[in-house]
Amino acid sequence: MRNNIRIYEVKSEYIKYLSNYQKHIFSQTDEKSNRKYIGIIFEIKGIKYFAPLSSYKDKHKQMKERVDIIKIKSYAVINLNNMIPVPDSQIINIDINKEKNASYRYLLQAESREVNKQKGLIRKNAEIVYTHKKFNGVSTPLAKRTNDFKLLEKLCREYR
Structure with missing residues (x-):
């Protein structure tokens, strides 16, 4: 199916890098923890964006x-x-069907199905949040709790 949203993981080193600049980015402080950063990816203004699944x-x-x-x-x-x-x-890339833990595999499959049932809403709302932040800075409750996309896009381009 074209235009489906897939579930991905983002490398923890990149998350740590960004979390140095933005308080809204969850970063693990416990080195023993092996929590994966799972979420979905879509494009806004030609830039790939990752939205975490909690x-x-x-x-x-x-x-x-x-x-x-x-x-x-x-x-x-x-x-x-x-x-x-x-x-x-x-x-x-996460190949859900190759996940060894059956209960986790079923959860990822269910999440993927539901995400794709709501993909239109997700994309529309992502654009709204992005635009709202761009035009409102930190002047509204939504803008205050939202990442600084302009800064993060700059950091993303500079990341090596």
Whole structure:
């Protein structure tokens, strides 16, 4: 299916690099932790953006969906305010069908199905969040909790 959104991983070194410049980027401080940075990738203005998938928690049940928060059923949440530009060199393709842990494989498959049911909304909302941040700086609650895309795009271009 054309234009489907796939699930990817982003290298942790790149996440650490960006987290030095933006407080909204989650970075592991525990060196023993091997948490993967799983999410989806789409383009905004010709730049690849990675939006992290966060595990669905009890607090998400009460939360209403907003332009920057999209629930993927009770599997995950996409926080578009935390999306980051990502160079091709930092993207790791995930072959869901080769995942050895069966329960994790089923979760990824379910997330992928639900993401693609909502792909139009995800892309539309990502553009809205991106544009809102561009025009509002930090003057609104949404803009305050959103990454500085202009800065991150510069850092993405400079990353080696």
